[in-house]
Every structure is written in structure tokens, then in C-alpha cells.
Amino acid sequence: MALIIDHVTKRFGEFTAVDQLNLRIPKEEIFGFLGGNGAGKTTTFRMLLGLLDKTEGKITWNGKAIDYETSNLIGYLPEERGLYPKLTVKNQLVYLARLRGMEKKAILQELEKWLERFKVPEYMNKKIEELSKGNQQKIQFISAVIHRPELLILDEPFSGLDPINVEMLKEAVLDLKEQGTTIVFSSHQMSHVEELCQFLCILQKGRPVVQGSLREIKRSFGKKNLRIHGDFPLDFLREFPGVVKYRRMNEGCDLQILNEAVSQDIFKELQGKGFIRKFELEEPSLNDIFIEKVGSSYE
Numbered sequence: 001m002a003l004i005i006d007h008v009t010k011r012f013g014e015f016t017a018v019d020q021l022n023l024r025i026p027k028e029e030i031f032g033f034l035g036g037n038g039a040g041k042t043t044t045f046r047m048l049l050g051l052l053d054k055t056e057g058k059i060t061w062n063g064k065a066i067d068y069e070t071s072n073l074i075g076y077l078p079e080e081r082g083l084y085p086k087l088t089v090k091n092q093l094v095y096l097a098r099l100r101g102m103e104k105k106a107i108l109q110e111l112e113k114w115l116e117r118f119k120v121p122e123y124m125n126k127k128i129e130e131l132s133k134g135n136q137q138k139i140q141f142i143s144a145v146i147h148r149p150e151l152l153i154l155d156e157p158f159s160g161l162d163p164i165n166v167e168m169l170k171e172a173v174l175d176l177k178e179q180g181t182t183i184v185f186s187s188h189q190m191s192h193v194e195e196l197c198q199f200l201c202i203l204q205k206g207r208p209v210v211q212g213s214l215r216e217i218k219r220s221f222g223k224k225n226l227r228i229h230g231d232f233p234l235d236f237l238r239e240f241p242g243v244v245k246y247r248r249m250n251e252g253c254d255l256q257i258l259n260e261a262v263s264q265d266i267f268k269e270l271q272g273k274g275f276i277r278k279f280e281l282e283e284p285s286l287n288d289i290f291i292e293k294v295g296s297s298y299e
Ligand SMILES: Nc1ncnc2c1ncn2[C@@H]1O[C@H](COP(=O)(O)OP(=O)(O)OP(=O)(O)O)[C@@H](O)[C@H]1O
Pocket: 012, 015, 017, 035, 036, 037, 038, 039, 040, 041, 042, 043, 044, 079
């Protein structure tokens, strides 16, 4: 395990924002850090980076406490983006990367590479304030990765990006993982987490309500989704034993069922009723799991 969060608590006065949090984040994987608004994600990130003092507990990266020396091994994309509007992209990145101990020549080489990759080479000498919000975010992402950190913390990296830029950033995140970077990111979009993460944790009121591998979390949730398309009425399934949720769709219905056995019962029940065009059993979505565990409508 590379990143260990050991019984970490953060109190603001009487209020406990993070409560005895224990997490083991595996090396060279992408870890999803989820939770509703105010669950304690950003507070955890800030403690992890040493920007906020912990009330209790310990955080280590590769067995060492994170301090001034180790902090250069970490990259951070904060939730509140913070670039200087009057600086050019080049001067901004040179400034930030020099703080990370990089030489100017290496900074410019890396920056050029990233700007090419993000299809915006012409931004090199543009002022930050001249860029759109989404494009400023790309620059902020570059500032988090330019020094090739071992551990990359991304606080809602995809918020405010159009679908093309989301894809571009996802590709970059996956490549960084391939190259051996350990990545922890928070997101309110479950689909991004499903696509990218092998491991995750869902936080509620500063405590994990779910944690582990995505596959195992889905399997152990028990309930499954069943999609049926047929040319006959399916509404009677609303009351069928074992059906937890029923949603009428254009061509049939989407069900949440208690377990796989219920799908067999439904399949038998449908025989002879008409033509079934689709009968598909699926794992629950992360969104289903999130809603059930956190207990509120989301996304
Ligand atoms: N400096 C502070 N002083 C007092 N309370 C704080 C402070 N910083 C955060 N909190 C509180 O701690 C809780 C956790 O906040 P945090 O920003 O970590 O949530 P989050 O999970 O990142 O939420 P979001 O998804 O909305 O960004 C919130 O209730 C917040 O109001």
C-alpha cells in the first residue's frame, strides 16, 4: 500500500468534518474518493497535502509522513482553481514548477509537450485571463502533473469541462497511471469513477460508508438491474416479488431486483406473454449504490 490514512480526524471547533478515517490506497492505481457535498473530501485532501492540520491520526506516503521534502512527489489539482490571471501560461507554469524544484529548460519542454497534447500549443504566451474556464483548468491540470509526481490528487478534475475535454483529461489520467502514478480523485459524476477507478471509497459525514474494489462493491451490493424490452405490457412487474424499483421506459422497463434468482422467476413469468426483444441482467451502477448508501438523490 502506498498511501495510508490512519485514524484521521479533523474537527473545526465542535464540528467533526472527518471522523476516524482509515484508508489504504494501493500504488499505481486510480482511487475514487466520493461523497455528497460536505462529506469531507476536500478536507481530507488538504490534510493529506499538509495544507490543513489533522486533529488526530497519521498519513503516510510510502511509509513516510508527508512533509516539505515528500510534498514534491505529490501533484494537486485543487477544487478552487488558483492561477494568476495576469500571468502568461508560460510564466505561470515556470513559477509553479520551479517551486517543485524543476529547472526552467525541463519545465518548458514538458509544458510544450502538454500543450501539444491538449491541442492548445498557441496558449504558451497567452495570459491566463484570456482563456476560457475549461481551458484554464487544463493549464491547472498541467501545473499538477508537470513535475511528474508519484502521487496525484485531483479534486473534481472534470467539473466544468465539455465532453471533448473530459475525454482528453481522462486519457491523460489513464496514461499517467500506466506510467506508474498513483491517482486519487474526487468526483460527483459516478460514470467517470466507474470508467477510471479500480478502487474507491464513499464518504458520508466524514466516514466511509463503502470502500473496496469497484468489482467487489458491485458484487456485494446484491441487488441487480434488469432491462426488459418487449412488445406487451410489463407494468405488472411493478408488484412482482423481489422487484425493488420499477421504471417504465420507451421500449419496456428497467428494474432493480433483489438478486439474480428474481430474474429467473421473471423470465419464467414472461414466457408465452409475447415477444421479448431484450432481457439483460446487469450489475448495479455506482449511482444506484451511491444513492442507497448516501440516501439522497444525486447527480
Ligand atoms: N475551514 C473550515 N471551517 C469550518 N468548517 C469547515 C471548514 N472547511 C470545511 N468545513 C466543513 O467541513 C465539512 C466538509 O467539507 P469539505 O469541503 O471537505 O467537503 P467536500 O466533501 O469536499 O464537499 P463538496 O463535494 O461540496 O466539495 C463541511 O461541512 C464544511 O462546511
